[in-house]
Each structure stands twice: as C-alpha cells, then as structure tokens.
Amino acid sequence: MLSSIFEPESVAVIGASNNVTKWGGRILKNLLGGFAGKIYPVNPKETIIQGLDSYPSVLDIPGMVELAVVIVPYAIVHSIVEECGKKGVKGLVVISAGFSEAGNESGEIELVSIARKYGMRMIGPNTLGIVNERARLNASIIGRLPRPGYISFITQSGSLGLALAEWTIATELGLCKVISTGNKAQTDDVDFIEYLSNDPSTGVIAMYIEGIKRGRTFLDAARNISKPIVVIKTGRSKRGAKAVFSHTGSIAGSDEVYSAAFNQAGILRVDTIDELFDAALAFSCQPLPRGNNVAIFSNGGGASIVAADECERQGIHITDLTEETREKIRKVIPKFGSVSNPIDTAGTVSFKIYNDSIKALHDDPNVDAIIVIYVHTMISNAMPPAEAVVEMKQKCDREKGKKPIIACWMGGLGTEEGVDLLKSESIPNYPVPERAVKALWALIKHREFLEKIKIQKAKPGD
Amino acid sequence: MKILTEHETKKLLIKYGIPVTKESIANSPDEAFAIASQIGTPVAMKISSPDISHKSDVGGVVLNVGAHEARGTYDRIISQIKKVAPLARIEGILVQQMAPQGHELIVGLKKDAQFGHVLMFGLGGIFVEVYKDVSFRVIPIEKREAIEMVSEIKGYPLLKGIRGRKPARIEAIIDVLMSVSQIAEKEKIIELDINPLIVNEGGAIAVDARAMME
Numbered sequence: 001m002l003s004s005i006f007e008p009e010s011v012a013v014i015g016a017s018n019n020v021t022k023w024g025g026r027i028l029k030n031l032l033g034g035f036a037g038k039i040y041p042v043n044p045k046e047t048i049i050q051g052l053d054s055y056p057s058v059l060d061i062p063g064m065v066e067l068a069v070v071i072v073p074y075a076i077v078h079s080i081v082e083e084c085g086k087k088g089v090k091g092l093v094v095i096s097a098g099f100s101e102a103g104n105e106s107g108e109i110e111l112v113s114i115a116r117k118y119g120m121r122m123i124g125p126n127t128l129g130i131v132n133e134r135a136r137l138n139a140s141i142i143g144r145l146p147r148p149g150y151i152s153f154i155t156q157s158g159s160l161g162l163a164l165a166e167w168t169i170a171t172e173l174g175l176c177k178v179i180s181t182g183n184k185a186q187t188d189d190v191d192f193i194e195y196l197s198n199d200p201s202t203g204v205i206a207m208y209i210e211g212i213k214r215g216r217t218f219l220d221a222a223r224n225i226s227k228p229i230v231v232i233k234t235g236r237s238k239r240g241a242k243a244v245f246s247h248t249g250s251i252a253g254s255d256e257v258y259s260a261a262f263n264q265a266g267i268l269r270v271d272t273i274d275e276l277f278d279a280a281l282a283f284s285c286q287p288l289p290r291g292n293n294v295a296i297f298s299n300g301g302g303a304s305i306v307a308a309d310e311c312e313r314q315g316i317h318i319t320d321l322t323e324e325t326r327e328k329i330r331k332v333i334p335k336f337g338s339v340s341n342p343i344d345t346a347g348t349v350s351f352k353i354y355n356d357s358i359k360a361l362h363d364d365p366n367v368d369a370i371i372v373i374y375v376h377t378m379i380s381n382a383m384p385p386a387e388a389v390v391e392m393k394q395k396c397d398r399e400k401g402k403k404p405i406i407a408c409w410m411g412g413l414g415t416e417e418g419v420d421l422l423k424s425e426s427i428p429n430y431p432v433p434e435r436a437v438k439a440l441w442a443l444i445k446h447r448e449f450l451e452k453i454k455i456q457k458a459k460p461g462d
Numbered sequence: 463m464k465i466l467t468e469h470e471t472k473k474l475l476i477k478y479g480i481p482v483t484k485e486s487i488a489n490s491p492d493e494a495f496a497i498a499s500q501i502g503t504p505v506a507m508k509i510s511s512p513d514i515s516h517k518s519d520v521g522g523v524v525l526n527v528g529a530h531e532a533r534g535t536y537d538r539i540i541s542q543i544k545k546v547a548p549l550a551r552i553e554g555i556l557v558q559q560m561a562p563q564g565h566e567l568i569v570g571l572k573k574d575a576q577f578g579h580v581l582m583f584g585l586g587g588i589f590v591e592v593y594k595d596v597s598f599r600v601i602p603i604e605k606r607e608a609i610e611m612v613s614e615i616k617g618y619p620l621l622k623g624i625r626g627r628k629p630a631r632i633e634a635i636i637d638v639l640m641s642v643s644q645i646a647e648k649e650k651i652i653e654l655d656i657n658p659l660i661v662n663e664g665g666a667i668a669v670d671a672r673a674m675m676e
Contacts, residue, residue: 215576219600245465245515245674246655247590248570248582252598257574260598264607452606 002121002187002195004091006132006177008067009037011139012058012089014080015071015096016041016049023095024071025050026141027129031069034136034145038063058087067091069129069139074098077125078110085118093139094124100183101126112186127182128162133175134201142166142178149174150203150284151277152196154189156181156210164208164273172423173277174284176201188213190221197225204283206276207231215261222265226454228283228446230268232276233258266449268442278428278435279442285426286404288447289368293319294440295361296342299349299385300375303410304342307371307433314441318342319366328360349380354388362396362403369404369443371436374418376411382418390425404443408436463652464675467510468517469556471671474649475656478641482668485558491533497557498532506558507535509543513550515672520546526560561669564662565621565630568596569638571646571654579646583639585617586658593617601646608639621661634666635659650676 017025024043028050031039040063041049044056055061058068058080068089072080077096084092092115099108108125115122123130129140133148142162146169153168153175155161165178177199179192189212196202209231212218222229233255262269270276294316298304308318318341321329326339332353333339337346343361345353354372361370374385389407396402407422407429409415422429430436466474472482484501487510488494498505509522517523521542527535536555543550568586573579577600584596597611612618612635623629638659645651652674660669 212576215574216578219577246570246572246653246672247568247657248572248655249653251584251590251594251596252570252572252574252580252582254574254576256598257572257577257580257600260580261577261600264600 001090002191004066005093005121005123005130006137006195006199007135008091008137010040010064010066011035011037011137012040012042012055012061012065012068012084013071014042014058014068014084016043016046016054018046018049020050023141027069027071027095027139030138030140030142030144034138036136040065058083058089061087065089067093067139069093069095070124071095074107078107078114081111081114081120085114085120089118089120092120092122092124093127093129094122094182095127095129095141096124097126099125099185108183108185115186122186123179124182125185128165128180130180131165131175131178133177140165140178140180142169144169146175146178147172149176150201151175151206151280152177152179152199152202152204153206153208153280154179154181154192154196155208161208168277171277173281176203184213190214190217193218193225193229194221197227203227204280205229206280208276209233210235219261219265222262222267223453225266226450228268228279228442229266230270230276230279230283230442231262232270232273233262264453266446266453268445268449270438270442274435275438275442278430278439282404282406282428282439282443283446285428286406286443287402288443288450289404289440290447291368292444293317293366293368294371295319295321295364295367295369296371296373297345297354297357297361298342298373298375299345299347299380300373300410301338301344301346303373303375303408303433304344307373307408307437308342310434310437314437316437316441316444319368321361322364322366325360325364325367329357332356347377347380349374349385351384351388354385355391358388358392358405359395362392362405367403369406369440371406371408371433371440373408373410373433373436374415376409376413376415382409382411382415383421386418386421389427390421393425393427404440406430406436406440408433465512465515466673466675467512467553467556468508468671469510471654471673472668474645474673475641475668475671478645480638480641480656480668481666482671483559483561485556487554488536488557489554491536494532494536494555494557495529498527498529501557501559503527503529503532504560505532506560507532507539508556508558509539510553510556511543511547511550512553514543514547532557561658561660562662562664562667564628564660566658567630567635567661567666568655568657569642569659570656571601571642571651573652574600579651581611581639581643581646583611583635584615585620589617590657601643603639603643605636605640608636608643611639612636628663630661631663631665635661638666638668652676
C-alpha cells in the first residue's frame with residue numbers, strides 16, 4: 001500500500017548522517033522538521049545522529065518500522081533492502097542511484113524482486129523523495145514543507161523536478177503531496193494517480209512527465225479519475241532520420257500521439273511550467289464553471305481587451321449581460337465607463353464598485369465565470385477591490401451554484417497587500433490577464449472532459 | 463515485417479467495407495488492354511512492386527490512359543522501372559479506375575510503442591506534407607470521436623463546401639474512420655496510409671493505399 005509510504009507511523013532513515021550537507025543528513029533533518037511519528041536513524045558508524053539514537057542496522061531497531069528511506073551507496077542497497085524486508089518494513093523510498101538511469105537494468109530488476117518478495121512498496125530508486133504536507137512528512141531533499149493546499153505534484157526525477165517543487169514552495173502555492181518518481185521501477189505514474197485520486201486531501205494532480213512507462217494503462221487509469229490532472233510533457237521527440245514508409249508514420253511523432261492520448265483520457269496538457277501551476281492553483285480553490293461564458297471586469301480598458309483577446313484564442317465566450325446586470329453596474333460606475341462585457345470602470349476603483357458589480361455578474365444567469373482585473377495606478381489602492389472580491393467569494397461559498405472568480409492584479413509594486421489578501425483567501429490571482437484566462441480555460445476544459453469522457457464513471461461538479 | 467502493395471492493401475480495405483477503386487493487376491500488355499476495357503477508360507496505370515512504395519517518384523504511374531494506349535503504356539512503365547530500379551521485384555501493372563473528383567483526404571494508422579495504434583485523419587494529397595492539418599486518436603475510437611476527428615481539422619469548412627466547392631459526404635468519412643479503427647484492432651498493422659481517400663457528395667473511395675504489416 002502506498003499509504004505506508006505517505007502516512008507511516010514510523011520512519012527509518014538508512015544512511016542517516018550528522019552532516020546536513022549530505023543527503024542522508026538533509027533528509028533526516030527534513031523529517032525532524034515536522035513529522036510527529038517515530039524516526040530512527042540507521043548508520044553503523046554513529047551512535048547518535050542529530051540528537052537521536054542511531055542503529056547499526058534496521059534490524060536493530062526495537063519498534064516497528066513502516067517506512068524506510070534508503071540513502072546508501074549502490075554497493076549495499078540490495079542487502080539493505082533485504083534487511084528492510086526481514087524487519088517487516090512496508091514502504092521504501094530508495095534515494096540511492098546507479099540503476100536503470102545509469103544503464104544498470106539488472107540491478108534494478110533485482111531490487112524490485114527483493115521488494116516484491118517481502119511485499120514492500122517502493123518508490124524509486126533514484127528518487128528525490130516524497131512529501132506529504134498533511135502528515136508533515138518531508139522524506140525528501142526538498143528544502144522545507146510547503147504551504148498546505150490541495151495540489152499534489154508528481155515529478156519525474158531530475159534537478160528540474162526538484163527546482164519545480166522548491167519553486168511551488170517559494171511561491172506559496174498550496175501543496176498536499178510531492179512525489180519524485182525516480183526510475184519508476186515498482187511504482188509508476190499509474191500507481192500515483194490512482195493513489196491520489198483516492199486521497200481526500202488531493203484536489204488536483206499536477207504532473208511533470210518526461211516519459212510514461214505503461215501508456216495504455218495510464219490512459220485507462222486517468223479516464224476513470226474525475227479529479228483534474230494537469231500535465232506538462234517534455235521531450236518532443238525527433239523523428240528518425242530513416243526513410244519513412246507512410247505519411248502517417250512521418251506525421252504521427254510521439255509528441256502528437258501523447259497529445260491525442262491525453263486528450264482522450266481527459267488529461268489537460270499544458271505547454272509551459274507557468275500554465276501547469278496556474279491551472280493547478282485555479283483547480284485547487286475554485287469551482288468548475290457550468291459553461292464557457294465569461295464576464296471580464298476591469299478598471300482598465302487595455303487590460304480587459306488583452307483578456308478578451310486571450311479568451312477569443314482559447315475559445316471562451318465573452319457573454320452578453322442581461323439588462324438587469326447592466327443596470328446594476330451602471331449605478332456604480334462612472335457614466336463614461338462601459339457596462340457591456342468586458343466591463344470597464346474607466347479607471348475608477350472602490351470597494352463598492354467592485355463589490356456591487358461582481359455581485360451583479362455572479363447573479364447573472366448568462367455568466368458562468370468571472371475574471372476580475374485590477375490595474376494599479378498612482379491614484380488607486382489595490383486593497384478595496386481585493387476586499388470586495390474576498391467578500392463576494394465568501395458570500396458565494398455559502399450559496400449554491402457558485403461560479404469561479406479569477407483575479408488579475410496588475411502592476412506589481414504597490415499591489416502586494418491586495419495580492420496577499422487574495423492569496424490568503426484562496427482567490428487564484430495572476431499577474432497578467434493571459435495567465436488568468438488560461439487558468440480559466442483549464443477549468444472549462446476539465447468540465448468538458450467530465451461531461452464527455454468521464455461522465456459514466458464520475459459525477460461532474462465536485 | 464511485410465510490405466503490402468497498393469493492390470494488396472486495397473484487398474484488406476475491402477474486407478472491412480471500405481470502398482476502393484475498381485482495379486486489377488495486368489501481367490502483359492494484352493491483359494492491360496482487357497482490364498482497361500472492362501473497367502472503362504480512361505484508366506490509371508501503376509507499377510505494382512513490393513519494393514516500390516512511392517510509385518510516382520520512380521515514374522511508375524501514368525494517368526488518363528485510353529484503351530488503345532494501355533498496351534504501350536504497360537511496356538513503357540515496365541522498361542522505365544527496369545531502368546531506375548533494376549532490382550525491384552515486379553508483380554505487374556495495376557490497371558485502375560481513374561479517381562473521381564472530390565476532396566483529397568488522408569486516413570492512416572501507426573502503431574505507437576507507448577499507446578498502441580493511433581488513427582490519423584486530415585487533408586491529403588499535397589496538403590498533408592505542407593500543412594499537416596490532421597487529427598489523431600488512439601484506437602479504439604467511438605463514433606463520437608470519429609466525428610470530432612473530422613470536425614477539428616482546420617480544413618473542415620472546406621469539407622462542408624465553401625465558395626462553390628462541393629461538400630464531402632461526412633458520413634462516408636466517419637464510416638472509413640470506424641473501419642480503419644477496426645483494422646487496427648484485428649490486423650497486425652505497423653503503418654497504413656489511405657492517401658488519397660477521395661470524398662465527394664456521393665461517398666468516399668480509397669484511391670491509393672499502402673500498408674506495413676508485422
């Protein structure tokens with residue numbers, strides 16, 4: 001069971017060290033930084049490590065060990081894992097490298113067979129570890145625990161994967177679980193998405209993929225998962241230089257096939273790292289829209305046109321507002337503003353303008369989603385409109401039929417207070433309109449997937 | 463691995479209910495004349511060889527051949543091939559009904575190492591290489607997906623009929639896509655091209671095709 005890896009009661013760190021610049025020292029320190037269960041350092045050369053009793057071998061540990069994190073030289077990995085099996089360890093995170101990534105397939109097969117012999121579940125080898133924020137468990141070399149959230153992030157091993165995980169923490173994106181897949185010797189993407197789909201604290205699965213091991217099984221698994229899965233798949237393969245037999249063969253490169261396959265399985269493929277986390281953020285804190293009719297509200301005409309252009313590109317409809325809505329907005333914005341969608345307050349900003357207008361838009365049956373833009377100027381204050389959005393969101397959360405609200409606070413310097421308020425109140429906020437629109441596109445697209453592909457398996461609207 | 467000639471590939475298509483051009487292999491000038499007369503002229507004549515899959519590149523295709531030109535054309539193609547591809551095994555000359563007017567489309571299959579068979583649809587003929595206006599689905603597909611494959615290419619408005627161009631019978635394309643999806647499930651295909659599949663208001667017909675089998 002993967003739960004032994006993510007929710008263990010006890011963890012042994014095999015290859016633990018007092019030196020926190022070494023991986024074995026770093027991971028132990030990370031575990032000590034939050035995990036409330038039992039932690040056992042294992043290292044035959046030490047008696048006390050980072051203040052804890054150290055054991056020569058996992059077999060010497062007096063209590064039960066549920067998870068073992070293995071950070072030992074390649075030469076002894078197999079015998080260490082064998083010992084874990086004898087000890088009755090249930091889950092393994094094998095950080096040690098030197099396996100298939102280095103061309104050593106047989107060493108990896110042997111490792112898997114030892115794990116299987118004892119019924120152990122293993123992540124890795126060659127993984128950077130795993131994080132479960134809910135258990136305050138950081139069994140990885142990722143610097144610190146993330147801010148709590150509903151995004152779970154699966155990343156293929158490598159420095160980029162680590163950098164992305166660190167980046168999500170730095171940007172205070174709320175995370176639930178981080179999985180560095182490593183070589184996927186015994187557990188792979190299929191196991192991870194299935195585990196996360198049943199994990200109540202995961203709301204959206206974000207993935208950085210270089211390649212998939214079991215393509216068809218992965219598609220079948222994804223098709224049965226109603227939670228959004230957002231993927232960035234790199235490695236646009238080169239078509240062989242050899243003479244190609246058919247046109248289909250020459251055009252259907254592996255990248256095109258990945259795109260088609262993901263689309264059929266209801267997996268959202270995005271092109272950039274920004275889009276991956278932008279979409280994940282929106283999913284993690286906003287409901288899905290019923291349709292693709294958007295209202296754009298802004299204090300700056302230029303910004304709302306940029307947003308409208310991007311909507312056009314993404315096939316999102318700028319909806320016509322009801323006369324009732326227009327009348328409500330007309331009452332609060334200046335005469336020279338625009339009450340037609342996109343709505344433009346002609347530069348004026350106040351709590352009342354934003355609050356009354358967003359309320360009117362939210363009540364409009366023609367509107368499925370709202371993009372609220374604030375463009376910072378020397379004479380405006382970013383806080384009142386942010387407060388208005390927060391109040392509306394809280395009101396909507398209490399009501400049925402709530403609609404997604406996506407924010408775009410532009411201008412950087414001077415907007416920090418408003419931006420922080422939005423972030424703390426789980427309003428997805430983006431620095432430019434295009435990113436806000438693309439995040440909304442992801443919500444709309446997932447709703448389509450639920451209706452079209454996953455309808456028999458899952459109920460839309462969670 | 464085995465390469466099917468155009469004629470062999472067409473036989474496979476017929477098995478799955480895909481309409482193909484009337485055609486037969488001639489092994490002599492007289493046979494070419496007889497087949498051409500039977501099909502009705504003008505005809506297309508093409509070299510048939512398992513070693514030559516891009517027939518027109520080697521001068522192995524002559525179009526619009528009249529009944530009385532059939533014998534001479536037979537000899538001309540054979541001697542041309544013997545000159546440019548002396549080692550190619552020649553099975554004969556394929557004498558074939560000329561393609562009707564219509565939209566030139568492509569339907570293809572490729573076995574992908576990761577996901578299995580992938581179906582491709584798009585604008586065919588010369589467009590396929592330049593515009594790559596195609597859509598893909600992993601096999602098997604449902605009818606809904608076949609409909610999406612057709613409607614999501616950029617050239618879809620062309621198929622609906624635009625500026626006096628006659629529309630293509632979309633239903634006929636869908637049928638071909640569903641049949642090719644079946645071929646992928648039942649036959650050991652590595653790659654398959656139907657290019658062009660000509661589609662007009664009356665229906666669809668496979669005019670040229672090639673396949674590589676396991």
